[in-house]
Amino acid sequence: MSNLNTIExxxxxxxxxxxxxxxxxxxxxxxxxxxxxGVAYFHxxxxxxxxxxxxxxxxxxxxxxxxxxxxxxxxHESVMKSGVVEKYSVDVSEITEQPWGMLDFALYDxxxxxxxxxxxx
Numbered sequence: 004m005s006n007l008n009t010i011e012x013x014x015x016x017x018x019x020x021x022x023x024x025x026x027x028x029x030x031x032x033x034x035x036x037x038x039x040x041g042v043a044y045f046h047x048x049x050x051x052x053x054x055x056x057x058x059x060x061x062x063x064x065x066x067x068x069x070x071x072x073x074x075x076x077x078x079h080e081s082v083m084k085s086g087v088v089e090k091y092s093v094d095v096s097e098i099t100e101q102p103w104g105m106l107d108f109a110l111y112d113x114x115x116x117x118x119x120x121x122x123x124x
Contacts, residue, residue, distance in 0.1 A: 014052050015042075017063045019114040021056035023091070027113050028054065030087050058114060067117045075106045075122035082110060082120075100124070 018024035025043055029035055033045040041056035050070060072078045079098050082088075087110075088095055096109040107121040 011051065014068060015055045015057075016052050016068065016112075016116055017057050017059065017066060017114060018054055018112075019058040019063065021054070023113050024054055027087060027091050027093075030085050030090065032081065032085065060115075064115045066115075067119065069119045069121060071121050071123070073122065075108065075120060078120050079108050082108075 016024075021041070021043075025035060025038070028045050033047045035043055035045055036051075037044040043054045045052055045054060052068070070078075075098055079095075082095055087093060091113045093111045093113060094109075095111075098106055098108045100106050101121075104124055105121045106124055107119050110118045110120065112118065
């Protein structure tokens with residue numbers, strides 16, 4: 004019997020302006036659990052990531068996160084009501100049905116990281 008169990012995997016998300024990015028994610032509803040030495044730990048329910056005070060344009064513009072959710076309409080509505088689009092001048096798409104069997108929408112963070120929120124159909 005193997006004891007190779009896993010607990011969690013987290014991405015280190017780059018940020019162009021660490022303070023602005025921390026505020027953005029808090030405004031989206033993520034909870035900041037810790038913040039020290041240029042790394043902030045954020046979570047929402049069972050999902051989490053590490054925001055880092057590091058920026059490389061090419062890396063950041065090619066960085067993508069995918070968040071699988073139960074109710075895509077509620078998440079889209081929450082993002083729109085959060086005020087992040089106006090406050091941070093970021094782009095969010097409409098909900099689209101994808102050929103691979105998902106409903107999804109895209110949101111860019113202030114640094115250019117692309118988030119795709121998806122729901123299985």
